[in-house]
Amino acid sequence: MLGSIVSHLLGLVGAVIGGTVGVLIFRWLVSQGLYGLMIPGAMLGLGCSLLAQHRSHARGLACGLAALVLGLYTQWRFAPLPANPDFKYLAFHFYDLAPITQIMIGFGALFGYWLGKDATLLASRAGAPRSDPSSGPS
Numbered sequence: 001m002l003g004s005i006v007s008h009l010l011g012l013v014g015a016v017i018g019g020t021v022g023v024l025i026f027r028w029l030v031s032q033g034l035y036g037l038m039i040p041g042a043m044l045g046l047g048c049s050l051l052a053q054h055r056s057h058a059r060g061l062a063c064g065l066a067a068l069v070l071g072l073y074t075q076w077r078f079a080p081l082p083a084n085p086d087f088k089y090l091a092f093h094f095y096d097l098a099p100i101t102q103i104m105i106g107f108g109a110l111f112g113y114w115l116g117k118d119a120t121l122l123a124s125r126a127g128a129p130r131s132d133p134s135s136g137p138s
Contacts, residue, residue: 003053007119011052011059015116018047019070026074037101040074041067041108045115052119060117067112071105 022043029036045063052059075097076090083089083096094102 007053008056008059011048011056011063011116011119014047014049014051015044015063015066016047018050019044019066021047023070023074023077027078030078035104037071037075037104038108038111040070041105042111042115044070045112048116049118049120052116054119055117056119057117060113063116064109064113067116068105068109070112071108075101075105 019040022040025043026036026039029039041064044067045060048059048063072091072094073087076087080086081090081093081096083093090097094105097105
């Protein structure tokens with residue numbers, strides 16, 4: 001039980017770090033004249049999976065939802081809707097965004113889920129098959 005809580009907390013720390021790095025990468029891309037709105041959400045999920053210690057579909061769903069909000073926030077931060085510059089307005093009128101923007105935010109959320117549900121770097125290898133060094137090649 002305690003290990004699961006620690007794993008989720010480590011995943012949360014990784015998600016915050018990954019999301020922050022993703023926004024910084026997006027900002028750099030925008031300064032270069034490029035557009036990669038799915039990067040913040042994907043980096044959020046990747047950061048979560050790098051520090052989490054076990055797989056969790058619930059954590060993946062939380063990462064996907066957080067990646068969706070982060071994608072909307074990033075869009076609002078760098079290009080708010082001209083009708084009303086409030087984030088709440090953008091969140092309720094996301095359908096006014098260009099289709100490619102909606103697609104990129106959606107893919108960011110999908111990558112956030114897909115990467116956030118897994119555990120990679122700190123995953124426990126207790127269940128992994130071990131090779132026996134005494135049994136050499138036959």
